[in-house]
Amino acid sequence: MKLSEKRSIEKKKQIILSAVKIVNRRGYEGATMEEIAAELLMTKASLYYYFRNKEDLLYQCHSLVLNQAIADIEELLAQPLSVEEKFFQMVALHIDYAIEEKETFNMIFEPKNIFSQEQLAEVIELRKRYSSLFNNLILKGIEEKKFRQADSYLLTMLILGALNWIQQWYQPNGRLSKEEIISHYQKDLLKILK
Amino acid sequence: MKLSEKRSIEKKKQIILSAVKIVNRRGYEGATMEEIAAELLMTKASLYYYFRNKEDLLYQCHSLVLNQAIADIEELLAQPLSVEEKFFQMVALHIDYAIEEKETFNMIFEPKNIFSQEQLAEVIELRKRYSSLFNNLILKGIEEKKFRQADSYLLTMLILGALNWIQQWYQPNGRLSKEEIISHYQKDLLKILK
Amino acid sequence: MKLSEKRSIEKKKQIILSAVKIVNRRGYEGATMEEIAAELLMTKASLYYYFRNKEDLLYQCHSLVLNQAIADIEELLAQPLSVEEKFFQMVALHIDYAIEEKETFNMIFEPKNIFSQEQLAEVIELRKRYSSLFNNLILKGIEEKKFRQADSYLLTMLILGALNWIQQWYQPNGRLSKEEIISHYQKDLLKILK
Amino acid sequence: MKLSEKRSIEKKKQIILSAVKIVNRRGYEGATMEEIAAELLMTKASLYYYFRNKEDLLYQCHSLVLNQAIADIEELLAQPLSVEEKFFQMVALHIDYAIEEKETFNMIFEPKNIFSQEQLAEVIELRKRYSSLFNNLILKGIEEKKFRQADSYLLTMLILGALNWIQQWYQPNGRLSKEEIISHYQKDLLKILK
DNA sequence: AATGAATGAGGGTTCATTCAT
DNA sequence: TATGAATGAACCCTCATTCAT
Structure with a gap:
């Protein structure tokens, strides 16, 4: 090059x-x-x-952020860890992204009325890939009998919603530190899976 | 008049x-x-x-929906029901709003991009009132020993996040009906509180 | 109204x-x-x-001018005149339009790259209607054995080309008056038809 | 060099x-x-x-094509042919240019919308040179008593108009081939000159 | 109480042109 | 010679807002 x-x-x-x-x-x-x-x-x-145009630029923003997050999580999943341990780390990673890279990660919200047909499809595909990382982990957990039998998609959505929302209320100098939040969310969300 | x-x-x-x-x-x-x-x-x-202007009209839309939701929940809370029962109904009510009113009820968008100073304060106040309904119920549940001892604010945020996110993925003719979603979320979220 | x-x-x-x-x-x-x-x-x-947009405005310009010209000629054709007489008058009318209403009549040139699919079709249709007035007269002349047997379309195009071109070189205060031009063109073009 | x-x-x-x-x-x-x-x-x-700029390049395009056409016609005129024969060939040549080179040869567009002062003068001069080739031939025909006594300028304009217009309606795969068009125009326009 | 008409401000996009390299 | 990068100027179009009626 x-x-x-x-x-x-x-x-x-x-x-x-x-x-x-x-x-x-x-x-x-x-x-x-x-x-x-x-x-x-x-x-x-x-x-x-x-x-090419605004839509293209915005799409590439979206793409950059999500692809990086996907890569990070995939690396994590490749490590020899238990399902629970992986889940904990994924929660930590997602929260870390949402809080530290708030700006970039914020991108993933509400682009509905922005993208045209073709790029909308790609955006949705990308989001699906990200959420499927969670979905697959849950499925694996169910398979290994570590998690209870349940609709994995619903659980994924519940968890992602809970995590994404953090950036709406988190305050850097607030009462709760990032670590505390991570620790609580890990345990609380695991309860749902058990 | x-x-x-x-x-x-x-x-x-x-x-x-x-x-x-x-x-x-x-x-x-x-x-x-x-x-x-x-x-x-x-x-x-x-x-x-x-x-007066578009902002005013839009604010009143948001306000109408949110106030209605608050009123509905307050009415519900006034009924002689157990804490768990109330929680179930609040979850159902919120999901119903999120799905049926979608954008207007939307709590995910950043209000600062839409509303100006004066009305922004009112929107935030309104949202705070809404979330405190959940917070108070959780506190009451803890007091009554129906829910476990925990940081009620964190739990409120977790729950609201999970609920708000639904409008991002719900499809009217999708695999999951509104009722199924409600039923699952009720049970799953209750697990966290127990 | x-x-x-x-x-x-x-x-x-x-x-x-x-x-x-x-x-x-x-x-x-x-x-x-x-x-x-x-x-x-x-x-x-x-x-x-x-x-609605520039294209629409330009189309309506085109439409106004051509429709008026069409109406004028149709009125003329409705009168009880011989084919030759009608031809003479049409030539006079067209030249008059081209010279006196130069501005408006000029519109009929080269809009190829301007109109989009749908409106292009209407523009072409309108032009076709105008030229068919000449075409039909020629056909009638042939039928009546007043004009020689020939490809009427080709003759129409030849005549319209000759007439349209006048506005490119005509000068209000030039050597040739409008009346002279009309007189010459009438005779010259009739020679082709005979 | x-x-x-x-x-x-x-x-x-x-x-x-x-x-x-x-x-x-x-x-x-x-x-x-x-x-x-x-x-x-x-x-x-x-x-x-x-x-130097786009205008310069475009001017040279127009110039190249027009000069080439002029050269071609001059070469033709230098040959030992009868006036009628020369007229026929000039008509054929012009139509060929109009059809094959279409836009670049285009003499219908208003050059003042494209070219600025200095080059405009040259374009107009070039066009004048081109049309005078026809004018002169007609004058020679009249002199030789091959063509009837008439206003040569008017006839030139009539003929050029008829010829230039062809590029507005000619369709490569239309009913009429280039050769047919040429053949008809040659005979029809000659009738005017006779 | 309602509206036809007008407009200012601004946004996305294109394109000829320039200039340092 | 050639070009990657940048830009100014223009253009079409949208929309909230105003105002006389």
Whole structure:
């Protein structure tokens, strides 16, 4: 790969990060190409050198964040741990993402009215891949008789909802530390699986 | 109250209901004054006779739905039921709202992208009132030794998150009916409280 | 029809006339909504109250001009005249349009890359109707043995081309008066038909 | 001339030919520097090494085609043929250009929407030179008593109009082949001259 | 009480053009 | 020679909002 290509990819990433920041500040529709560009001291026209249109840029934001989260979890799943241990770590990882990378992780909310047919499909597919990591772990737990017999999909949704919501109320200097939250959620959610 | 005033209030309600319908269809930002008015065979200019601006109208939509939900729950809480029974009914009620009112009831969106200073405070206050209904019930359950000793705030957040998320994945004609979802969530979430 | 409706239709016509003027000055693509509006001391946003978009406005320009020309010719054709006489009058009428209403009649050139599928079809249909007026007259002349046996379509195209071109070179104060041009074209083109 | 210069001229010609192709496909305004460059696997920035700006490039396209047509006709006129024969061939040549080169040869568009002051003058001069070839032939025919006494300018305009219009209706796979059209136009237009 | 008409502000997108490399 | 990257200027279009009637 040539140097220029590398630089181009680097720039793309910068733009995506800027977009993520703005989207978190203003919401999907409130984010403007203008503001995303201004964050990087560029003009909005320049963005179109890297992305076909706003939808494309927003999709790639979504994609970047989710793919990274998926990769992290897959790495974790590859380790020789018990189902319960894996579940604990996944909960910790998800909360960590939601809290520390709040901005990026926030992306996964409510893009319904943004994406057009084709990209909507890909977004949904990506989300499905992420949630299936949880779903599969639950299924495995059921198989190993570690978790009770139940509708794994429903449990997955319940758990993901509980976890995602954290970023709505978590305050960095609030009464509850990240570690406390993780510890509580791990135990509480495990109760549902047992 | 004069007749004309009564009629005015009635009309206001009609407009809000129309707005609720459109917001549920298009989202808060996607809803246009034009479409809200068209639903009632009015012109958008007329809306400004009843509401100061779009934000005001949208706020009253959110407010109406949330207040109604609060009222419904308060009515429920006033009945002579056990804590567990009340919890079950609250879960059912919340899911029903989340599914039937979808966008308007939506508690996932960031209100700061929609509402301005003054109304933002009221929205947040309203949400706090709503969540405290759950919090108080949990506290009462703990007091009555029906629920285990625990951080009620954390549990409230966990439960609300799980419930709110439903509107992100629920499909009217999906595999799971509303009733099934309610039944499962009731039992699963109760496990956490026990 | 209410007064307001009448006024609306009047305004629409004004806008169309303004658009025609600008299109003739700048070409189809060069004409901007801004300039069309400015001509009437309006803002471009106002145009969208009367026309769905630029394409729609331009189409209606086209439509207005051609329909009027068609109506004029049809009226002429309804009169009890010989085929040759009718041909002479049609030539005179077309040249008159091309010269006097240069601006409006100019519209009929090269809109190929402007209209989208559906409206393109209507534009073509309209043009076909206009040219068929000539075509039918020629056919009738042939039938009546006043004109020689020939491919009427080819002759129509040849004649229309010759006539349309006049507006490209005609100068109001040039060597040749409108009447002279008409007189010459009538005779010259008739020679082809005979 | 140095080799590098030769190569530069060669490249310029390539670019012009590419531009001609794109202009014929998209029209003068629809042709973008991007697409013209892409056709040659270049980047648009490179075009500016060879041409001052888009207008310059487009002018040279128009110029190339028109000059070529003029040269072709002049060559033809130099041959020992009768006036009628020369007229026939000129008609054939013009139609061929109009059909094969379509947009670039296009004499219907208003050049003032495309070209600026300085180049506009040259375009008009070029067109005048082209039409005078027809004019002169007609004058010669009249002199030789092969054509009837008449206003040669008017006849030139009539003929050019008829010919130029062909590109507005000709369809490559239509009912009438290029050869048929040529044959008919030759005979029909000659009738006017006789 | 209602609305037809108008508009300002702003957003997404395109494209010719420039310039450092 | 060539180009990757950037940009200014324009353009179409949308929408909340206003105001005279």
